Amino acid sequence: MTSPHDEPAAVAAPPAGEPRRRVRPGSRRGVPLPLLVPALLGLAFLVLPLIALLIRTPWHSLPDQLTSPGVWQALRLSLVCATAATAVSLVIGVPLAWLLARVEFPGRGLVRALVTLPLVLPPVVGGVALLMALGRNGVVGRYLDSWFGITLPFTTVGVVLAEAFVAMPFLVISVEGTLRAADPRYEEAATTLGASRFTAFRRVTLPLIAPGIAAGAVLAWARALGEFGATITFAGNFPGRTQTMPLAVYLALQSDPAAAIALSLVLLVVSVAVLAGLRDRWMTAS
Amino acid sequence: MTDVGKTARPTSGAPEPGAEGLDARLVVDRGAFRLDVALTAAPGDVVALLGPNGAGKTTALRALAGLVPLTGGHLRLDGAALERTPPESRPVGVVFQDYLLFPHLSALDNVAFGPRCQGAGKAAARAQAAEWLDRMGLAGHAAAKPRKLSGGQAQRVALARALATRPRLLLLDEPLAALDARTRLDVRAQLRRHLADFQAVAVLVTHDPLDAMVLADHLVVVEDGRTVQEGAPGDIARRPRTDYIAHLVGLNLFKGRSEGRTVRVGDGPVVTTTEELTGPVFVAFPPSAVTLHREPPTASSARNLWRCEVAGLETHGDRIRADLTGELPLAADLTTVAAAELDLHPGATVWAAVKAVQTHAYPA
Numbered sequence: 274m275t276s277p278h279d280e281p282a283a284v285a286a287p288p289a290g291e292p293r294r295r296v297r298p299g300s301r302r303g304v305p306l307p308l309l310v311p312a313l314l315g316l317a318f319l320v321l322p323l324i325a326l327l328i329r330t331p332w333h334s335l336p337d338q339l340t341s342p343g344v345w346q347a348l349r350l351s352l353v354c355a356t357a358a359t360a361v362s363l364v365i366g367v368p369l370a371w372l373l374a375r376v377e378f379p380g381r382g383l384v385r386a387l388v389t390l391p392l393v394l395p396p397v398v399g400g401v402a403l404l405m406a407l408g409r410n411g412v413v414g415r416y417l418d419s420w421f422g423i424t425l426p427f428t429t430v431g432v433v434l435a436e437a438f439v440a441m442p443f444l445v446i447s448v449e450g451t452l453r454a455a456d457p458r459y460e461e462a463a464t465t466l467g468a469s470r471f472t473a474f475r476r477v478t479l480p481l482i483a484p485g486i487a488a489g490a491v492l493a494w495a496r497a498l499g500e501f502g503a504t505i506t507f508a509g510n511f512p513g514r515t516q517t518m519p520l521a522v523y524l525a526l527q528s529d530p531a532a533a534i535a536l537s538l539v540l541l542v543v544s545v546a547v548l549a550g551l552r553d554r555w556m557t558a559s
Numbered sequence: 560m561t562d563v564g565k566t567a568r569p570t571s572g573a574p575e576p577g578a579e580g581l582d583a584r585l586v587v588d589r590g591a592f593r594l595d596v597a598l599t600a601a602p603g604d605v606v607a608l609l610g611p612n613g614a615g616k617t618t619a620l621r622a623l624a625g626l627v628p629l630t631g632g633h634l635r636l637d638g639a640a641l642e643r644t645p646p647e648s649r650p651v652g653v654v655f656q657d658y659l660l661f662p663h664l665s666a667l668d669n670v671a672f673g674p675r676c677q678g679a680g681k682a683a684a685r686a687q688a689a690e691w692l693d694r695m696g697l698a699g700h701a702a703a704k705p706r707k708l709s710g711g712q713a714q715r716v717a718l719a720r721a722l723a724t725r726p727r728l729l730l731l732d733e734p735l736a737a738l739d740a741r742t743r744l745d746v747r748a749q750l751r752r753h754l755a756d757f758q759a760v761a762v763l764v765t766h767d768p769l770d771a772m773v774l775a776d777h778l779v780v781v782e783d784g785r786t787v788q789e790g791a792p793g794d795i796a797r798r799p800r801t802d803y804i805a806h807l808v809g810l811n812l813f814k815g816r817s818e819g820r821t822v823r824v825g826d827g828p829v830v831t832t833t834e835e836l837t838g839p840v841f842v843a844f845p846p847s848a849v850t851l852h853r854e855p856p857t858a859s860s861a862r863n864l865w866r867c868e869v870a871g872l873e874t875h876g877d878r879i880r881a882d883l884t885g886e887l888p889l890a891a892d893l894t895t896v897a898a899a900e901l902d903l904h905p906g907a908t909v910w911a912a913v914k915a916v917q918t919h920a921y922p923a
Contacts, residue, residue: 461626462659464646466724467676480663
């Protein structure tokens, strides 16, 4: 829709009168070399591997690769688990974001730090931590097992939990930011009209922050889709049960590189699609 | 608790005399700032809280709505104590300064929001909302989203939304501040009409004396968290008791001691008036009563003459307001021609003359 408008300023100057074009100060003239060279190097560093992936894609055998049952199994499992993890994140993450943004309580800063921790924690450590908590002998897991007969690690549900653990902070941070930017006086206006705090949240706040929730959900979904470390640690690598796309890629790379490339291509396409979906929100925000 | 029997105010056929309407003393402590304002009003009254920015007017309004907890005092509406009632359960409607219409809902659904929260079905709530919009002359804008409405329309939707909950107390926070000058006149007239129809208590907050005078029948002037003066708008305009009010209504105001027809302001200058008073008094006169001269006038009949210095000049419509310092700090209005003839400029020395008959003294 707006494709030509938001590309870097390296393209030739637009014809006069073209609307919505952002004129960047000092556009192209006089970019000093000590900045230009590393900048181009950085760009190449980010883009070259993706181009290499495209170059090395076995295009002629691609249809066969992609239609093999293993690929579909892994892709379907990935999509289902990432979607489920996003759903879990929404159900418990949005209220958590609301709590952080709207309720003053002692230790709020600490709680926010704890929520943010999985963002920077190595996912493998997250997987180990999940095992310690929810594993068969885990702090909570042992009771789940002995009282209810529920086993979480090395199951599809385990994949969902591992992905949600890693992805939910993205959603919480995104939604909290949107909530902070939203005017809390709309909630006050709703309460003066007789709405309880929950009704005000449901009928006023939620619709107002819907774009932020959607963006956070897409971000969390993409993160869940690519999750590797926590998943393999907590849920293992069982085809059809816990083997998601990233795990399949890793495994295939050791036995069948062509298959790994094909799988990677699928994930690349999904990523580009996600980025396209978020374009209006982030690409044009700068 | 209630002073039944002691109350002298006659109320028409109410079972409990004195119980109808608003009876509040709002105390809100907020660190360095303390609000302590008493408000009483009978159903049908429109009370305006008038005061400079930061005086605590909006805090008072939020306390009435329950959005700010009271740290002291009381709040009774139609005899019921509301201090501990959460905002959603108070029979109070609020028109916020920038309206806060829900941007994702149509005008109709904004107005239907209150009835819905009070338990009405969707269809019933919308029917009520349509009726309110119709009453506000907005039937054609029911489906419009708030961003498509003009300022005046949005204001009426906000009023309809507040009234649709059938409040016993209507609160308006700077109801006209967000409008441009032309819309303001229309909306002010309409608002006055709607407030006149409103059967319960209305409290509005404004820093604009004209809004307060036009819309309210009782003024409470708040400065620095306290009531400094209250009464009928006309009385307050004629007899201001603080610099702020005097400035608002465009009067020069001085406090002094009167002996006969002369008022001594502080230890210094004397103002001659026509009222016979003794003791502490206020003396006031409008800036238009002041005439300026570059030389001490010889043939002037004015009884009051002070030597001043021009501190600043400001255009007010087709007149120039001169800000004077000196014996008496004064504001004087003169025509552009007069200002030019006098060669007025900041720092210029002038003689200010005021006739005694144009001053007004009243007990402090």
